[in-house]
Amino acid sequence: MNAGRRMRRVIGLSAVAIVLASLAACYPTRRSEPLVGPMPLDKAHLLRGRLLFDRHCYKCHLEGEGGLAPAMNDKPLPKFLMRLQVRVGLGAMPGFTDEQISDAELDDILNYIVALRHHHQKQ
Amino acid sequence: MNRRMRRFGSALLLGGVVSLSGCYSMRPSAGGGQTSFSGTRAVNASDIAVPAGYRVEAVARDFTFPTGVAFDAQGIPHVVEAGYSYGEVFTTPRLVRVNKDGSTTEVARGGKNGPWTGVAYANGAFFVAEGGQMEGGRILRITPEGKITALVENLPGQGDHHTNGPAIGPDGAVYFGQGTATNSGVVGQDNLKFGWLKRFPKFHDIACQDITLAGVNYPTADAPATPDLPKGSTGAFVPFGTATNAGQLIRGQVPCSGAIMKVSPNGGKPELVAWGFRNPFGLAFAPDGQLYATDNGYDERGSRPVWGTPDVLWRVAPGTWYGWPDYSEGLPLNQELYEVPGKGKPQLVLAKPPGKPPRPVASLGVHASSNGLDFSRSKRFGHAGHAFIAEFGDQAPDSGKSLHPVGFRVIRVDVSNGRIEDFVVNRSDKGGPASKIGGGGLERPVAVRFDPSGDGLYVVDFGVMLMDKTGPKPQQRTGVLWRVTRGSPK
Numbered sequence: 001m002n003a004g005r006r007m008r009r010v011i012g013l014s015a016v017a018i019v020l021a022s023l024a025a026c027y028p029t030r031r032s033e034p035l036v037g038p039m040p041l042d043k044a045h046l047l048r049g050r051l052l053f054d055r056h057c058y059k060c061h062l063e064g065e066g067g068l069a070p071a072m073n074d075k076p077l078p079k080f081l082m083r084l085q086v087r088v089g090l091g092a093m094p095g096f097t098d099e100q101i102s103d104a105e106l107d108d109i110l111n112y113i114v115a116l117r118h119h120h121q122k123q
Numbered sequence: 124m125n126r127r128m129r130r131f132g133s134a135l136l137l138g139g140v141v142s143l144s145g146c147y148s149m150r151p152s153a154g155g156g157q158t159s160f161s162g163t164r165a166v167n168a169s170d171i172a173v174p175a176g177y178r179v180e181a182v183a184r185d186f187t188f189p190t191g192v193a194f195d196a197q198g199i200p201h202v203v204e205a206g207y208s209y210g211e212v213f214t215t216p217r218l219v220r221v222n223k224d225g226s227t228t229e230v231a232r233g234g235k236n237g238p239w240t241g242v243a244y245a246n247g248a249f250f251v252a253e254g255g256q257m258e259g260g261r262i263l264r265i266t267p268e269g270k271i272t273a274l275v276e277n278l279p280g281q282g283d284h285h286t287n288g289p290a291i292g293p294d295g296a297v298y299f300g301q302g303t304a305t306n307s308g309v310v311g312q313d314n315l316k317f318g319w320l321k322r323f324p325k326f327h328d329i330a331c332q333d334i335t336l337a338g339v340n341y342p343t344a345d346a347p348a349t350p351d352l353p354k355g356s357t358g359a360f361v362p363f364g365t366a367t368n369a370g371q372l373i374r375g376q377v378p379c380s381g382a383i384m385k386v387s388p389n390g391g392k393p394e395l396v397a398w399g400f401r402n403p404f405g406l407a408f409a410p411d412g413q414l415y416a417t418d419n420g421y422d423e424r425g426s427r428p429v430w431g432t433p434d435v436l437w438r439v440a441p442g443t444w445y446g447w448p449d450y451s452e453g454l455p456l457n458q459e460l461y462e463v464p465g466k467g468k469p470q471l472v473l474a475k476p477p478g479k480p481p482r483p484v485a486s487l488g489v490h491a492s493s494n495g496l497d498f499s500r501s502k503r504f505g506h507a508g509h510a511f512i513a514e515f516g517d518q519a520p521d522s523g524k525s526l527h528p529v530g531f532r533v534i535r536v537d538v539s540n541g542r543i544e545d546f547v548v549n550r551s552d553k554g555g556p557a558s559k560i561g562g563g564g565l566e567r568p569v570a571v572r573f574d575p576s577g578d579g580l581y582v583v584d585f586g587v588m589l590m591d592k593t594g595p596k597p598q599q600r601t602g603v604l605w606r607v608t609r610g611s612p613k
Binding site for chain 1: 150172173175433459460462485486487489490517525526528529541542544545547550551552
């Protein structure tokens with residue numbers, strides 16, 4: 001790939017990323033029961049994820065709508081990036097060790113977050 | 124650059140941009156009170172959402188700083204108006220009967236010693252917690268004819284937080300909470316902003332039992348507004364401008380700060396139930412007789428700011444220390460979780476904790492101001508045994524930065540597993556009080572109480588309280604009493 005094509009690709013990817021970020025900021029984030037109905041937690045891992053989320057994440061992010069910290073429901077981050085952010089931390093967000101949240105617990109939390117993100121589409 | 128690397132780079136770029144779009148440090152505070160208000164408050168129940176099968180309606184309006192509701196022997200709701208609000212606004216504390224047409228009739232009024240923070244009814248009388256901003260806290264017994272008797276006086280309520288509650292226990296005693304004087308144990312310039320430090324320059328937190336200090340002190344800012352206050356440094360559990368030493372003993376006494384105490388309904392000396400709370404605002408006994416309490420988490424303010432600590436719901440065990448001023452939600456403050464961005468981890472002010480604090484039933488929103496609490500007892504209403512909590516809402520930027528409004532709703536907590544669900548919220552794509560998001564929905568829910576039948580959940584809405592850098596701006600005659608019932612209109 002020559003330099004011109006590479007530059008165009010970088011510019012294109014950046015533009016897509018900025019558009020996605022802008023769209024994310026406009027996307028409704030609230031998922032609470034009075035607004036969109038109860039979230040089905042019929043699978044055991046989702047219920048585990050919900051309870052772990054409420055213990056570790058709710059205080060800053062509420063039900064993904066944001067509070068002290070940014071909203072989560074409007075950010076289409078893949079699981080591996082969320083996992084990285086939880087383990088390493090980002091900005092004001094502290095990192096969580098595997099003693100605080102085990103790998104298995106983090107799997108449940110991430111699965112729950114993804115399900116929560118899509119909950120509005122099930123109504 | 125191979126294909127895998129390019130994909131990885133793209134993902135990182137995407138992730139970075141999306142993450143930065145929500146970056147905490149780059150964005151200004153956007154709390155729920157950071158808005159404007161003028162004129163008359165709109166009240167419209169259709170702007171409020173409740174779960175399917177429930178409905179909400181306004182029962183009465185135009186209260187000034189309402190903080191609690193209780194029902195007399197005939198099931199008639201009575202509301203207390205605080206008589207004081209943050210922002211140093213003094214009005215008249217009152218107990219008023221709410222008539223069927225939504226009008227009110229005054230039953231009793233107090234003096235300039237609010238805020239009246241809550242009310243309960245038992246055995247033919249009302250019991251009111253008088254916050255004690257000017258003369259110290261009291262627990263009052265008020266007859267339906269309006270005769271007021273103090274069951275206990277001189278509670279340390281002159282500070283940031285007041286005398287709260289009350290709740291009548293299965294033993295017949297009157298249980299009440301006593302909030303702390305300060306945010307985290309150290310009197311500082313933030314207490315001048317509250318207003319009380321100028322009135323009571325020697326006031327400070329009081330330990331319930333003997334404690335030993337680590338000798339951690341904080342510089343006292345040389346502020347032009349405080350020429351009469353001493354300069355130097357200030358430690359925990361001592362007056363402003365007083366330094367402490369490592370190993371210094373602080374003698375415990377009752378009544379004390381950050382505690383739940385109880386007193387006989389006939390009056391007498393208060394008895395300590397549990398301590399180490401920060402501001403135990405809501406007290407309620409579950410159907411099984413277990414006492415629970417809401418507790419407001421630390422703020423990012425003052426000489427010893429703490430970041431990221433949630434409000435909590437405690438299951439209260441007699442004799443237990445719950446962690447203030449060195450723990451949050453059962454964890455010590457000197458860790459990354461509670462590090463103030465750019466300022467480091469808080470130091471512990473106690474040489475040795477007086478116990479190992481338990482973990483809470485639930486960790487609620489940071490700065491949500493989780494206040495009034497009650498339990499459903501009715502299968503008809505549903506969720507029997509679950510806790511319902513009124514969340515007054517954040518006081519950003521005074522309490523610390525919030526990227527979004529926090530609170531301004533009623534939540535439900537399953538105390539068997541800690542699961543948290545919204546129950547009453549404003550109907551909007553964005554959370555926050557009606558004064559910020561528009562419409563005639565909730566402003567600041569401060570108390571919840573089921574009626575004697577258990578079929579109606581009454582929500583006391585304090586009304587509009589704006590926030591800016593100069594502090595709170597509460598708006599009189601904007602309070603509302605809401606009711607949530609299940610099923611179709613009667």
